[in-house]
Amino acid sequence: MAQAKSDRTRKPRAEEVETCPVREDRGGYCVPRVDICETDREIVVAADMPGVERSAVEVAIDHGLLTLLGRVTRKSLKDVKQFYEEFLPEDYYRAFRLDAAVDEDSVSAEMNRGVLTVRLRKSGPARVRRIEVR
């Protein structure tokens, strides 16, 4: 008997990829806070990357692997006497494996006020398809 599987039972998942590119010059990357949500038509990934300008962002999607990279340009001050730092001028990096069927050609990214927003259009049908059982 054929199993009819509706789209709704299969929720898209966005799994974090543990690997992180190794950096020679510095210890590692800063992990940006990320929200991922799903609307009727899109998967929206929003990452907080304060200190990153529009030109310093790299977004790539390859067979469901979404990588986000943001480079921080910080000028160091001269003659620093004392300092107290709660956040460091580190570059941001995070990667996710998206389980949903997305149209990788439709990816758009926007960088505004230190927030990177990536939108991916879902390639499957947006609504549940009712399958008639004979």
Place this chain on the structure above:
Amino acid sequence: MLPLWDSDFDTLREEMSNLFGRRLFSRGLLPGWFESNSSLPRVNMIETPETLTVEAELPGVEPQDLDISMEGGELRIRGERKAPEEKGRVDYLRRERSFGPFERVIELPVKVDVERVQAKFSSGVLQIVLPKSSESRSKRIEVKVG
């Protein structure tokens, strides 16, 4: 360079908080935290011979939702981060960012010249440069030999 694995780590930590005076973050930390629903943005404070520079991480905050004021030697950074609106049905797969009101009060360790304070806000980072007032700046003291 002090090794961080030293058993004197507590001494090092105490020295760090003594650098700017322990009272520096007294208002910005626990008391304020419990009094309101505001979140605490992370800040940096850098001192040079001429200036104090305060930086705050405020991604996604619009300039009109940000309020910076100075009173009685305290710098107050306050505002609200509004959540972006998505149209239609929204399901969250991951939610890590926080929104809503924020506030941080920093007691400045030295006197600054309020008239010459400059603030710049770009790419979600607020940078406030506070020039030290003339009596706060380091002065070379000439030693008369005689």
